[in-house]
Amino acid sequence: MDTKNISAIVQMQTRILEDRMRSELENATTPEEIMSIKNRYAKKFFMSVGKPLTELFPAEAGHMPYAESHNAMAYQIVDDIDVLYRETELLGDYIVESFNYNQNEKTKLKNKIVYLSSLASNFNLVANEFQGNVVYFNESFNSYNNIDTEISTGSPINISTSEGVATLERTVAINHSPQGKIKIIAGNGDAGNYHIIDKMQTSTEGGIISITAKYASDDSPHDDPSAIIDGRPDTWFEYQMVNASDAAKAVARGYDIDWAKGKQRGERLRIKIVIELDSVRDINWIYINPYYPKNSTGKIHIYSLSTSRDGIEYKPINSEEIVMDNQVSVTPQSYTKDTLLVDDKQRKYNQQGVFSFPLTKAKFIEVVIDQPESYEETLGHTYYEKVVVKDDVIQPAKKVQDEVAAVFNIKPLRNAMRHIVTLEQNLSFEGQQQYVEYNWLAHSWTLKGYDFEPTTVRKRVVFYKNARDDGFEFIMCPAESYTKDQAVAKWQSMIGTTLNEIDGYKGEFVATEWGASPPDYKFNSIMETHIYPGRGYKMDAEAEREGNYTIGYNTYIKYVGYADVGGSKAEYRAVTCLVDQHHLASVMNPPKGRITIDNPRFDRGRILVDAIIIPNGLNDEDKFPEKTFAHIVYNGIEFKGEVRRIDGPYTYGIEIPYTDSNKYEKHPEEFEFYNELNHVFKTSEEAEQWVNTFRSAPKNGYTVRMPAEKGNYYSFEGMKLDTAVSINNPNIVAKMNVSNILIERIADLPLEEQEKYNGMDGEWRVKFIGGPNTIPMLGQNTVSATYVGVLSSEKIAGVPEDRVANAHGKSIAVEANSSTNPLTLPQTYTFEDDLYHGILELDESFVDGVHMNVLDTKVGPAYAERVYPGTVDEENENNRDEIVAMCESIIGTQMDGLEDPYDPDNPYSGMFTVNEYIIEEILVGDYLSFNVIFRGIGELSKVEYVPSYTGRYKGYVYLKALYDINGKEVRK
């Protein structure tokens, strides 16, 4: 578009002046007068062209303005305004025209770029030729430029520039897609481009840099699969799997980031699309036109292409290849001689996906596409920050800024079943929730060998070490205001000097006594270092293990500790506090609404500042007065807590020996599970060091053993062992509340037993002690086991209350072979809906010899899931309907399925009444399978292990007991 002067001011003013002159000339009577008018208008034209033509007739002081002059001036003003309006109109038109022109130019430019891109491929070809006198003339059919249509005779070849191929002339060409519909979209990702950050803009104002961004999905999420078949090149569908490193995701602090999944490498995003045509059609050509997001890998893999007439039986388009796994890449490719020489299948599909195949009758077309590579992308996470403005006058600031006592990080662990809550007092639910189940399990951690030398720095550092076969992970978590240098200095001072050099840092690494082969580690190098401003400092180090060890046995070793480097030694504790709604739920009444947790004082070693608890007046003189936690509302859980002092002589912790390495090798993930559960105790001033390791003995349930000197006392002080988890199936949860436990060594074990228990040197018993002399803030000294039962309405009617009462006071043997450690059945029972439970209480009394085996207590009736055996074909609606019909018919019926496949040595079985079903779709290979899970309530009874167990069933048994609600012994 040429630049031009579009102004019409001069023309319009000329016309106005002509009109005015003509008007005056009509009244002229003499040649002189005519000449005078002409001269005057000629002069006016040249003097005022481009300027307002209005002649001012100012009113004169002393008398009224002349109406003729005033009116003439008004008309002239109108003329000028008309000129300006007209000019504005012209400019507007011109802008519109310019815009359209630019759009056209832009389109042309884009086409030119496509063409140049094609040319570039030719240059690539030439560039690979080292002989100066060689020229390649290349044609990849992206344009018609090289075709001479005038000289050609006969039927012209069909060139599809969009597909980049030449074929015989097409006599019939029908695209059926626009008449079809997307029947299925399935895969391991999510539709759309959600969470992708787009349009970042940086601006600086007043020295403050602000970044504005929006989600790409705000413009268009591209999550509508119908874009695939709408025939429009300007619409597309995206399917994705996005994630970020844990360090990067830490910014989200566990909130609302459950959408992130997939490893950066080694993952494979897969989507299956089934297109249903309007009727059975003869097809012989499929063209897949991909869309590649900016910066993406520029290629996808067509995993398979199949067609079906009935939606049930699919056959691949190429009968020889079920799985093609061909790559479709950005067009054009960079051509090389070699690829041209080879007529390989990879090459065949290397451009946009053109698939020609024998004429096939089909109504359903299934396309499975893979993306095996990720690309780096900026993601976004919407956060909500509650800001409370405080009045400093009313609430004066306290000297607490450097005194971070505990830091909460309540987030689900990596493992789905590690949803643990550790509480000191109670959980209470609002809404319909009447009771809660929650898991607690302590975990190993050690400060063995550490010397917490007091320093003058009034800050404390919590550090966390996690060792695995593939390396060690250190997380140093300084107080909020720590700098990196301070953190490193503190690290050095804490760890000592004997640790192999790690990128300049030295320290002592204390190996754990785990299993039969204590490892000896040598650090090789630091792999990664992460600094989280205001939160911590993390180093990942590579380590190799020396000496004899059993593969898979010492795999997971974790060190968790903290050092209080200011004030009194080891005064604070932070204990694992993990919450999961799933385990907070009861079987029948999932939690609803807000959950309030009182007095949390637990934390994981992994410190990410979700909330900082700053005790008031923390100092050496004032040892642990009751301090109020900052009021925290976290993920629907409300904390109202206190930091309280633990008093008494504590040294070592508690160890649950894990004696069956085979079990571990079978279920290493569970082993890790336990290692993930860690907590940090605050010990008393007298405690210089302590070790607390929980391990589990699958066959014997849990045993508490204390590797410490005779006479020492170990206290869970305020801890409730409300639930525990079977090592074999974390979903098997027994429930027991323990408060004020005193654990005492009562006898030495023989040497072989010591070896068996890896250094356990004695038989121990657990006493439940009470009284204000021990630990004042613990409140009730109770041992309580929530006893959960289910009564059907018939049972309620049929079970007289006295029968229930008969159960009162009966003893529960907490272990099959332990008749000496009874608990007493509840004296009171309450009915809640169809649930029936009571509390076992042992106020002010010792329970001699109560082992932690009680944690393996199984309380029935139970909750169960059963996976419908086998899988069924996908895409078969009839088949699926059958499944649904089958499921519906099974509702209300009895089904066996309370086996525990994770614990075949201790199988339990029973019938349960199915009250719901869930159909899960799982993409397996290139087809979809269904799992049908039935859920219901049933009763347990022990059964013999069935060697032919195939793993087809998945039984989730939540509560198991030795007695059912009628006092009937169900496990013997």
Add this chain to the structure above:
Amino acid sequence: MSESRIRVASTDVPESVANGAYGKHQIGDNQYILKGIDFINGWRYAIGLKNIDICTYTFAEKSEFITKPFTTRKPIKSISLFANEVIPVEFASDITKANDWIQYYISIDDINWHRISPMHHQQLDPNAEFPPKIYHINSNDTTQDRSMYGYIQANGPVTAVRLKVIMQRPTDIENADSFTPILEEYSLRVVLYDDLLG
């Protein structure tokens, strides 16, 4: 005045905030919720699809095209051809014809057309004539096997060449008109003389 800030989950904010714009949302006296976006450097596996066309095509029995002349600044010394072609397996009933479904010809004078074999073609029928893979133009070299190479003599230096492609399909197979050979790309390799006279 001082502020305390704490992150909360989306489920803990009023619906009006969760659905509202980014920025400050007053929720009470001296309390507000700040809604913003954290940037996270992450990774993405992405599959994008503009279109999937499910088509029915039928094809003519025979088609052809001729290119515009490919011109060079120096005289052409030799010509060879690379091609990326897809021949349906259904065409393989007579293997000796495998090279014939797409035939390539070159011409330096628009009159005489010389059939040329792409470099990846192999002689399938020993009794049939196999088109040369390399044509020498105005060559005086007599040392090479003339049965393997083609020779084109011109009256003067040759600086332009055209390519003609003829495609065809069989007629004696089931649904023959639904099949086509596919030519995805080709490349003429032209070696030039060092001097302008050739």
